[in-house]
Amino acid sequence: MQNEVYSYCEEYMEKSLKHLKHEYESLRTGRATPTLLESVKVDYYGSMTPLNQCSTISVPEARLLVVQPWDKNLLSTIEKAIQAANLGLNPINDGQVIRVPIPAMTDDRRQELVKIVHQMAEEARISVRNIRREANDRIKKLEKDKDISEDNAKVAHDEIQKITDKHIENINDAQAVKEKEILDE
Numbered sequence: 440m441q442n443e444v445y446s447y448c449e450e451y452m453e454k455s456l457k458h459l460k461h462e463y464e465s466l467r468t469g470r471a472t473p474t475l476l477e478s479v480k481v482d483y484y485g486s487m488t489p490l491n492q493c494s495t496i497s498v499p500e501a502r503l504l505v506v507q508p509w510d511k512n513l514l515s516t517i518e519k520a521i522q523a524a525n526l527g528l529n530p531i532n533d534g535q536v537i538r539v540p541i542p543a544m545t546d547d548r549r550q551e552l553v554k555i556v557h558q559m560a561e562e563a564r565i566s567v568r569n570i571r572r573e574a575n576d577r578i579k580k581l582e583k584d585k586d587i588s589e590d591n592a593k594v595a596h597d598e599i600q601k602i603t604d605k606h607i608e609n610i611n612d613a614q615a616v617k618e619k620e621i622l623d624e
Contacts, residue, residue: 440581441595444574448599451570452606459563459610463617466552470620471498471541475528476506481513481520490517504539506530544621552621560614564607571603 473496480487494508582592
């Protein structure tokens, strides 16, 4: 029964960490990444379709994205969709592909992004702590129902804390890496 609680902890804390890393990928840091255009939706023959489902997005240089639509008739539609997404990007349509240069960041913008990174990491830590609380409540219920002994409950609480500490440390590491990426560009 304790193993079920441990696996619950591991699974959901790992999901919190993955979510944080995904959020970090979508932050515009001055370096080109296809996830920057993940939120862009294109009117693809009457239905709003994610950009990555109607084109190929590549990164030929550190500060350049290239969008190559599968249907050349979509070039102007994609260009307008990128501009309308309010990402601060100015796409360039050359008739074959759309080039999206990524502008360099100012120091003020870097500091803003660092604050956002801190906030996202704190949200992930809160999520992990909430999972820990739920797991501890499950162990207390098992102990109260006499399904596990008091000693086993103590061991379980310690194990849950170890799992929590490991995931908090992983979140802190991810935060440090993202901050370094933002400040070093």
